[in-house]
Amino acid sequence: MPQPLIIAVPKGRILKEALPLLARVGIEPEAAFSDEDSRALRFATNQPHVSLIRVRAFDVATFVAHGAAQLGIVGSDVLMEFAYSELYAPVDLGIGHCRISVAEPAALAARDDPRGWSHVRVATKYPSLTRRHFEARGVQAECVKLNGAMEIAPLLGLADRIVDLVSSGRTLAENGLVEIETVAEVSARLIVNRAAFKLRAAELAPLVERFREQTAAPRAA
Numbered sequence: 543m544p545q546p547l548i549i550a551v552p553k554g555r556i557l558k559e560a561l562p563l564l565a566r567v568g569i570e571p572e573a574a575f576s577d578e579d580s581r582a583l584r585f586a587t588n589q590p591h592v593s594l595i596r597v598r599a600f601d602v603a604t605f606v607a608h609g610a611a612q613l614g615i616v617g618s619d620v621l622m623e624f625a626y627s628e629l630y631a632p633v634d635l636g637i638g639h640c641r642i643s644v645a646e647p648a649a650l651a652a653r654d655d656p657r658g659w660s661h662v663r664v665a666t667k668y669p670s671l672t673r674r675h676f677e678a679r680g681v682q683a684e685c686v687k688l689n690g691a692m693e694i695a696p697l698l699g700l701a702d703r704i705v706d707l708v709s710s711g712r713t714l715a716e717n718g719l720v721e722i723e724t725v726a727e728v729s730a731r732l733i734v735n736r737a738a739f740k741l742r743a744a745e746l747a748p749l750v751e752r753f754r755e756q757t758a759a760p761r762a763a
């Protein structure tokens with residue numbers, strides 16, 4: 543019997559796209575996994591030694607970095623924020639596409655010139671990435687850390703600007719904000735605990751390859 547293998551996947555948006563990908567790789571969770579009312583956190587799969595844990599997006603990286611899970615699926619936004627050295631991210635899964643952008647109220651944007659910024663106050667879920675982004679162009683960023691609903695912060699005077707995920711742009715538009723610049727393009731990645739990848743190479747390397755093949759493979763119509 544092989545050692546237990548735990549794969550961490552985020553609740554929320556990526557999950558919907560991740561499930562068909564996992565199925566193509568040959569991993570199908572028990573029915574309760576897709577039941578949003580289920581309070582269980584760990585789920586069996588069609589492979590007796592493989593289980594899935596369903597955790598918050600940022601926590602996927604933490605579970606895998608500490609070896610509590612061997613594999614995970616996580617947005618590259620999370621990897622850019624934490625830069626865990628214990629994580630190996632070998633496959634861009636081509637799902638969860640969006641971007642991280644700087645945005646500000648439309649009225650401010652009308653008279654603003656980003657080239658003149660020397661200091662900005664930014665509400666964000668990504669303080670580390672935000673500071674690095676602005677530092678690289680000589681701007682000091684003072685960050686107010688929020689965990690969601692960043693788009694309301696400028697309207698209430700908490701910060702002038704935000705750094706957050708943008709996909710359709712609808713959330714920005716509905717809150718009177720406009721995108722000023724893109725910080726990075728985002729997509730979901732397969733992550734592997736580096737120590738596990740070395741110690742269990744015979745098992746994990748072919749599994750990583752299957753993810754790579756299924757990611758590259760054309761989708762059935």
Ligand SMILES: Nc1ncnc2c1ncn2[C@@H]1O[C@H](COP(=O)(O)OP(=O)(O)OP(=O)(O)O)[C@@H](O)[C@H]1O
Pocket residue numbers: 552553554555556597598599600616617618619620638639640689690707708709710728729730
């Ligand atoms: N609008 C979007 N379009 C595409 N992908 C997105 C979008 N928003 C988030 N993502 C991706 O999905 C991941 C999880 O985002 P989601 O918004 O579902 O989590 P969350 O609700 O903020 O997480 P949590 O509540 O666990 O903190 C993000 O890290 C990002 O990679």
Ligand SMILES: O=P(O)(O)OC[C@H]1O[C@H](OP(=O)(O)OP(=O)(O)O)[C@H](O)[C@@H]1O
Pocket residue numbers: 555690691692706707708709710711712713714
């Ligand atoms: O450009 P859009 O298509 O409007 O998408 C962007 C929104 O999607 C994400 O939030 P999500 O809806 O996942 O909720 P959250 O605030 O709980 O993270 C992100 O934080 C934005 O608020």
